[in-house]
Structure formats: structure tokens, C-alpha cells
Amino acid sequence: MYRHKWESDVNMALPVGKAVCVGRNYVAHAKELNNPVPKAPLLFIKPSSALCDFGPETAINLSLGEHHYEAELVLLVGEKIDRSCTVPLNRIAGVGLGLDLTLRALQAELKQKGHPWETAKAFDASGCITPFIPVNKEMLESGLTYQFWQNDTLKQRGDSAHMIFNMAKLLTDIAKFFTLYPGDIVMTGTPEGVGALSIDDDLKLQLGQGNVYRSKVVKQSS
Known part of the structure; x- marks a missing residue:
């Protein structure tokens, strides 16, 4: 069962909750999938059952279809953030990375029909999460970069400075709804x-x- 961990590989006292995910937060990614650039954060949720460790093995269920990787910066909430919170970055306890695994063909089919995407985005083990490092507001505001390789080929390079909606804006907008x-x-x-x-x-x-x-x-065992 997934548990949040610090980089020291120590489990933390925080429970495992929901994952609020942001779609199309980089202009180039929206364009590569022929999607419009959003005017406000595009949000969806993965339940706690979708979370797993980015560990020695990443198991995929081939019966669901082709899995696409999406490497992302992940923020761990340490204190409650709601609509009354004026400085949400002060309430982030840690930062890590994750893969938002996506059933792309199913997502395209659902979008074409105007249906919700959850089965393409929120299935079991669709959120593979690394350990977290402690973080503070100043570290988050200074900018964070990350990289993802597939078979030693650099596939993605992320920089929080290139986000359409910065981290403070994301947290404020998320808290309006969740x-x-x-x-x-x-x-x-x-x-x-x-x-x-x-x-x-x-x-x-x-x-x-x-x-x-x-x-x-x-391959995920049956």
C-alpha cells in the first residue's frame, strides 16, 4: 500500500489523501496534443487508490490499453488549504515528482464524446510518486526544475517558471473548489x-x- 515518504525513505505521519491534478499547464504540451491553451487551471482528481510508489518497478495493466507517461512536479500539502488561505505556499510540506499515467486512446475517445476522463486518468496505480523533500515558500518561489528519461533518452524537462499558472495561483484556484x-x-x-x-x-x-x-x-500480474 502506498505511503508518503521522505527522501530518507522514512514514512511520514501524513495520511494519503486525494491527488488534485492540473491539465495543460505548459503551453508546449497543450500544443503537442492539439489542445487549446486554458484560460484557467483545468483540474481533475485521482483518488488515493491511484497512487503508488515510483519504485524499482512500474507495473502497467496492458488490458487497459497503451499507457502514456506525463512527468510532473508534485506538491505535498502539510496544512489545510481552503478559500480563506492567503499564502498557500506556506502550507506545502514537501515537493517530489510523479508520473501521471494516461490511457491516451481512451482519453481521446471520452473527450470526443464529451464524457468525463476519470477512467483514462484515475485508474489504479496511475499516479507513480517519488519520495518528497521538505520545502518552504522561498524554495518554491525560487523555481524548480526536473527531468524524465526513458531508456536513457531525455524525454521531458520541466521548469516551474514555464507553468501557465504558477504554484501559488494553482493552489488558490484549487481551493475555490476543493x-x-x-x-x-x-x-x-x-x-x-x-x-x-x-x-x-x-x-x-x-x-x-x-x-x-x-x-x-x-507487466502487471493478474
């Missing part, structure tokens, strides 16, 4: 370079110049 509780996470959107996963792919994620997290794609 109160964020300790242990909730926010997946802040993916840059350009998304693509399909294959069995035996070697994956790597790195936040700034910090630790490199590695995983191998395997």
Missing part, C-alpha cells in the same frame, strides 16, 4: 514530450540536481 487537507497532493501539470511506455523500459526522474529515481516498466 479544500486541500494534510496528505493531499497536487500534480502540477506536464511539459511537452509525453509518449507511450513499453514493457522493460528503464525510467528515471530527477528533481533539480538531486537524487535520480529509477524504475523499470513491467
Whole structure:
């Protein structure tokens, strides 16, 4: 069962809550999928059952269809953030990375029919999360970068400075609709370079110049 962890590999006291996810938060990613650039954050939710460790193995259920990776910066909520909160960045306890796994063909079909996307975005083990590092408002405001490799080829490079909606704006807008509780996470959107996963792919994620997290794609056992 997934538990939030610090980079020291120690489980933390915070519970595991929901993941509020942000779609199309980088202009180039919106354009690569032929989507309009949003005027306000595009939000959806993954339940706690969607979260798993970005660990030695990333298991995918091939019966659901082709899985696409979307590497993202992930914020861990340490204190309640609601509509009355004026400085939400002060309530973020940690930052990490994650893969928002997406069933792209199913998502396209659902969008074409005008249906919700949840089955393409919020299925079990669709949110693969690295350990977190402690963070404060000043660190978040100074900007964060990250990288994702597939089979030693750099596929995505993210920079919070390039977000359409910065982290403070995201948290404020999210809190208008969804109160964020300790242990909730926010997946802040993916840059350009998304693509399909294959069995035996070697994956790597790195936040700034910090630790490199590695995983191998395997077939989920029945």
C-alpha cells in the first residue's frame, strides 16, 4: 500500500489523501496534443487508490490499453488549504515528482464524446510518486526544475517558471473548489514530450540536481 515518504525513505505521519491534478499547464504540451491553451487551471482528481510508489518497478495493466507517461512536479500539502488561505505556499510540506499515467486512446475517445476522463486518468496505480523533500515558500518561489528519461533518452524537462499558472495561483484556484487537507497532493501539470511506455523500459526522474529515481516498466500480474 502506498505511503508518503521522505527522501530518507522514512514514512511520514501524513495520511494519503486525494491527488488534485492540473491539465495543460505548459503551453508546449497543450500544443503537442492539439489542445487549446486554458484560460484557467483545468483540474481533475485521482483518488488515493491511484497512487503508488515510483519504485524499482512500474507495473502497467496492458488490458487497459497503451499507457502514456506525463512527468510532473508534485506538491505535498502539510496544512489545510481552503478559500480563506492567503499564502498557500506556506502550507506545502514537501515537493517530489510523479508520473501521471494516461490511457491516451481512451482519453481521446471520452473527450470526443464529451464524457468525463476519470477512467483514462484515475485508474489504479496511475499516479507513480517519488519520495518528497521538505520545502518552504522561498524554495518554491525560487523555481524548480526536473527531468524524465526513458531508456536513457531525455524525454521531458520541466521548469516551474514555464507553468501557465504558477504554484501559488494553482493552489488558490484549487481551493475555490476543493479544500486541500494534510496528505493531499497536487500534480502540477506536464511539459511537452509525453509518449507511450513499453514493457522493460528503464525510467528515471530527477528533481533539480538531486537524487535520480529509477524504475523499470513491467507487466502487471493478474
